[in-house]
Amino acid sequence: MALAIIELLKNLLKKPVTVNYPFETEGLSLPSRYRGLHVVDQEKCIGCSRCARECPAFVITMVPLTPKELAKRTDKKKRKPVFDLSACIFCGVCEDVCPVDCIDLTNKIPLPEEDTAKLVVD
Amino acid sequence: MNHEDKPSTQINVGPQHPALKEPETFRIVVEGEKVVQATPILGHTHRGIEKLAESRDYNKLLYLAERICGICSFAHQANYAKGVEIIADLSVPPRAQYLRVIVAELERLHSHLLWVGVLAHEIGFDTFYLLVWKDRELVMDLLETLTGNRVNYGMNRIGGVRSDLTPEIRQRFKEVLPKLRERLDRIKEVAINDPTMKARCKGVGVISKRLAQETCVTGPTARASSINWDLRRDAPYFAYEDFSFKVPTSDKGDVHSKVVLRIEELYESISIIEQALDTIPEGEIFAKPPSRLSGRAISRLEAPRGENFHYLDFRESKTPYRMRVRAPTYANLASSVRALVGHHIADVPVIVAANDPCFSCTDRTLVINLDTGEQKMLTKKELRNIGIKIYKEGLL
Numbered sequence: 001m002a003l004a005i006i007e008l009l010k011n012l013l014k015k016p017v018t019v020n021y022p023f024e025t026e027g028l029s030l031p032s033r034y035r036g037l038h039v040v041d042q043e044k045c046i047g048c049s050r051c052a053r054e055c056p057a058f059v060i061t062m063v064p065l066t067p068k069e070l071a072k073r074t075d076k077k078k079r080k081p082v083f084d085l086s087a088c089i090f091c092g093v094c095e096d097v098c099p100v101d102c103i104d105l106t107n108k109i110p111l112p113e114e115d116t117a118k119l120v121v122d
Numbered sequence: 123m124n125h126e127d128k129p130s131t132q133i134n135v136g137p138q139h140p141a142l143k144e145p146e147t148f149r150i151v152v153e154g155e156k157v158v159q160a161t162p163i164l165g166h167t168h169r170g171i172e173k174l175a176e177s178r179d180y181n182k183l184l185y186l187a188e189r190i191c192g193i194c195s196f197a198h199q200a201n202y203a204k205g206v207e208i209i210a211d212l213s214v215p216p217r218a219q220y221l222r223v224i225v226a227e228l229e230r231l232h233s234h235l236l237w238v239g240v241l242a243h244e245i246g247f248d249t250f251y252l253l254v255w256k257d258r259e260l261v262m263d264l265l266e267t268l269t270g271n272r273v274n275y276g277m278n279r280i281g282g283v284r285s286d287l288t289p290e291i292r293q294r295f296k297e298v299l300p301k302l303r304e305r306l307d308r309i310k311e312v313a314i315n316d317p318t319m320k321a322r323c324k325g326v327g328v329i330s331k332r333l334a335q336e337t338c339v340t341g342p343t344a345r346a347s348s349i350n351w352d353l354r355r356d357a358p359y360f361a362y363e364d365f366s367f368k369v370p371t372s373d374k375g376d377v378h379s380k381v382v383l384r385i386e387e388l389y390e391s392i393s394i395i396e397q398a399l400d401t402i403p404e405g406e407i408f409a410k411p412p413s414r415l416s417g418r419a420i421s422r423l424e425a426p427r428g429e430n431f432h433y434l435d436f437r438e439s440k441t442p443y444r445m446r447v448r449a450p451t452y453a454n455l456a457s458s459v460r461a462l463v464g465h466h467i468a469d470v471p472v473i474v475a476a477n478d479p480c481f482s483c484t485d486r487t488l489v490i491n492l493d494t495g496e497q498k499m500l501t502k503k504e505l506r507n508i509g510i511k512i513y514k515e516g517l518l
Contacts, residue, residue: 007308008249017256033270033285056182091185091276096284105270 034107035090038083040122044102047077051094051103059084060094063122085110085119130158133467137166141475142240144482148459148474152467160462160470162455167482175445180206180415181280183442187432188274190447191483193236195274196229197425198432198447198483203278204359205421205434206411210280215406218282219361224398225269225277226360226423227391231302232261233426234342234384237478238309241381244471245322250312257305260298267291282408292399299392306392310385323378327461327473330375337457341428341450343477346383347375353424365397377476414438425450427478449483 428450
């Protein structure tokens with residue numbers, strides 16, 4: 001017990017190890033490899049649906065482009081990937097298999113939502 | 123209820139968290155405070171992973187295998203990948219093998235530190251629990267830096283690994299590992315000398331060598347009962363034959379010896395990581411697997427809790443015909459139950475936690491007929507007969 005008390009006293013003089021997130025964010029950083037929120041460069045995406053085929057959690061669906069979006073395209077792209085983040089396992093396979101590197105799992109954490117429909121992002 | 127003509131009571135320990143935060147029931151018969159009989163009841167967290175595996179292609183299965191266990195997720199994923207690589211006759215690049223060793227040993231560090239903390243919590247020594255978990259964060263940060271996540275690292279792919287070691291990450295490892303070794307010295311000192319640890323753990327839940335052999339225990343539980351067996355040394359896989367390390371053993375078999383043994387294992391893990399960082403070869407980290415697989419393989423690996431076993435059967439397809447997983451807790455559970463007999467009720471959580479159980483990896487099915495309430499479990503003889511029948515009829 002004495003050993004533990006010495007250890008305890010030493011730690012009493014130090015700052016808490018935990019941080020009151022999300023109210024305090026100072027000094028918090030995630031490594032660059034962290035697999036967080038998806039950012040898709042829809043300009044770069046060619047709509048090949050490889051990410052949707054390889055996704056182990058089946059959360060990527062290929063959605064047809066709207067007429068407005070189609071009008072902007074000069075290539076043959078007709079569909080775009082849409083991610084359901086409520087079921088995503090953040091494994092990063094979509095990022096790995098993308099042939100044009102348009103998917104990036106950033107080191108941002110998706111915000112919690114009351115409605116899961118809001119977590120469906122493109 | 124009467125047991126051996128003495129007044130006795132049956133109580134259920136669990137299913138709400140009998141030891142770790144996982145559901146399992148231990149039906150215990152007590153005479154006064156003393157446990158005279160204990161029976162585990164499996165099945166609360168059966169998830170049907172083996173059946174689900176039959177509908178996933180082998181690349182997607184990596185992420186399902188990873189989710190068999192939250193703590194030894196790398197062990198399950200790597201073991202599965204190893205099995206597929208055996209079937210595909212794929213040679214994994216040496217650099218990938220070294221990276222697998224590094225992550226496997228980091229996982230052992232975090233798993234054992236987590237367990238020491240949980241055990242301290244079970245004996246009511248919460249100060250020690252929090253201090254150990256604070257030091258565990260050093261390991262978690264290293265895992266996050268290297269793989270991109272704290273748990274479910276997603277490190278493996280069939281034929282190699284996904285993340286490479288950069289000079290900056292190597293530098294980070296070199297800074298943190300000596301600090302961790304220093305902290306381990308302190309943890310070991312408290313674990314060995316603290317009166318609370320000694321009073322609650324010494325001589326408690328003794329598993330003798332004979333009992334360990336009878337119940338086929340694996341991992342640190344076996345090594346604490348003088349069974350000198352470690353797959354990393356005795357059946358080397360990945361790149362373990364390139365490293366020199368000791369396999370600590372103990373002849374006491376009680377909970378205290380398991381604490382000390384696991385801490386000693388951590389020093390070896392740090393040494394393996396340091397050797398791997400110094401000698402890691404340059405080169406590719408991935409070899410392309412074939413599109414279809416055919417064949418059967420048994421893959422074994424020394425997970426933090428013991429021997430992890432995967433059986434895979436592919437028949438000219440991308441999805442397995444059968445996948446069978448045996449987590450170490452399944453092998454160790456019988457010994458925990460036998461070790462409970464003769465101890466007080468207050469020691470039950472400590473003894474159950476001593477084997478570092480992971481019940482969701484362990485749970486298997488029990489067929490219950492809802493109309494009649496009839497429960498059915500196959501006996502050893504029935505299983506043997508089914509095996510002989512399948513073999514003779516060539517169904518495999």
